[in-house]
Amino acid sequence: MYDFSPIGFVETAETKVPRHWSISDVKGRLVLDKAYEKGLCDIKPGDRIIVLFVFHKSQAFEENLLVQKPPHKNRQMGVFSICSPIRPNPIGLSVLTVDKVEKNIISVTGIDMFDGTPIIDIKPFITPEPD
Amino acid sequence: MYDFSPIGFVETAETKVPRHWSISDVKGRLVLDKAYEKGLCDIKPGDRIIVLFVFHKSQAFEENLLVQKPPHKNRQMGVFSICSPIRPNPIGLSVLTVDKVEKNIISVTGIDMFDGTPIIDIKPFITPEPD
Numbered sequence: 001m002y003d004f005s006p007i008g009f010v011e012t013a014e015t016k017v018p019r020h021w022s023i024s025d026v027k028g029r030l031v032l033d034k035a036y037e038k039g040l041c042d043i044k045p046g047d048r049i050i051v052l053f054v055f056h057k058s059q060a061f062e063e064n065l066l067v068q069k070p071p072h073k074n075r076q077m078g079v080f081s082i083c084s085p086i087r088p089n090p091i092g093l094s095v096l097t098v099d100k101v102e103k104n105i106i107s108v109t110g111i112d113m114f115d116g117t118p119i120i121d122i123k124p125f126i127t128p129e130p131d
Numbered sequence: 132m133y134d135f136s137p138i139g140f141v142e143t144a145e146t147k148v149p150r151h152w153s154i155s156d157v158k159g160r161l162v163l164d165k166a167y168e169k170g171l172c173d174i175k176p177g178d179r180i181i182v183l184f185v186f187h188k189s190q191a192f193e194e195n196l197l198v199q200k201p202p203h204k205n206r207q208m209g210v211f212s213i214c215s216p217i218r219p220n221p222i223g224l225s226v227l228t229v230d231k232v233e234k235n236i237i238s239v240t241g242i243d244m245f246d247g248t249p250i251i252d253i254k255p256f257i258t259p260e261p262d
Contacts, residue, residue, distance in 0.1 A: 001135070002249070003132050003133070003134055004133050004220040005132050005133075007220065022257055022258075035194070036211075038197040038198060039197040039211045041208075041209040042209040042211075043211060043212055049211075050224065052220075052222060052224075054133050056133075063166070067170070077173045078170045078171055078174065079170040080171055080174060080180075081173035081174055081255050083255070087252065088138050088170075089135040089136070089138065089251045089252050091183060091251065093224075093254060120133070120222065121218065121219070121220050123211065123224060124211075124212050126151075126153055127153075127258075
């Protein structure tokens with residue numbers, strides 16, 4: 001068992017978020033704990049960042065959810081091939097575009113999380129082919 | 132605080148793993164708990180998958196590590212812009228290529244984790260531009 005604490009929370013005024021970041025132009029803010037501000041020093045407007053977060057409103061995972069029908073597909077699929085928020089460890093991943101960084105707050109576009117979502121990590125977005 | 136349990140573990144015979152999956156051709160296996168086998172049903176050879184795991188051998192994070200010098204860079208960078216295993220929540224992300232799926236075991240190429248690394252999630256690799 002591993003314990004992770006939020007490093008911050010998502011803020012967005014949008015109450016109906018799209019099902020996936022790849023089709024989202026919703027804006028919002030990643031408000032980090034002030035203790036982590038210095039760790040944001042190399043994040044710049046225009047960057048794509050990977051945000052790992054907790055699906056904190058999802059129901060508990062159960063065995064019958066190992067396959068699920070995604071809303072935009074016409075068949076059941078294995079949970080590890082889909083982005084369902086109901087999964088063995090309820091961790092979400094979104095690739096967001098940075099609009100602005102001010103102190104401990106990153107303004108972003110591409111939000112597909114609810115307001116109040118706990119953030120557990122931010123990473124650079126790196127494509128499979130090395131530079 | 133959120134608790135996550137491993138869904139499986141990385142197996143690799145390689146003892147010196149590259150610093151990043153994007154420059155790795157190391158092979159290995161993702162051995163999932165048998166309870167999750169059904170969730171792998173849509174993972175196919177040739178697929179790229181995102182594997183989230185725990186940097187279980189990393190030292191505890193400390194404030195002075197908010198900026199770190201990556202081994203292949205000549206300057207200090209913010210922890211949220213680099214892939215260092217020493218981070219506030221020690222979660223790693225690798226994009227691996229699937230060679231084979233047999234029951235609860237995925238054979239992969241691109242390993243940059245140590246043998247025995249706890250896996251906490253597997254997700255489809257989706258590029259920023261929607262299909």
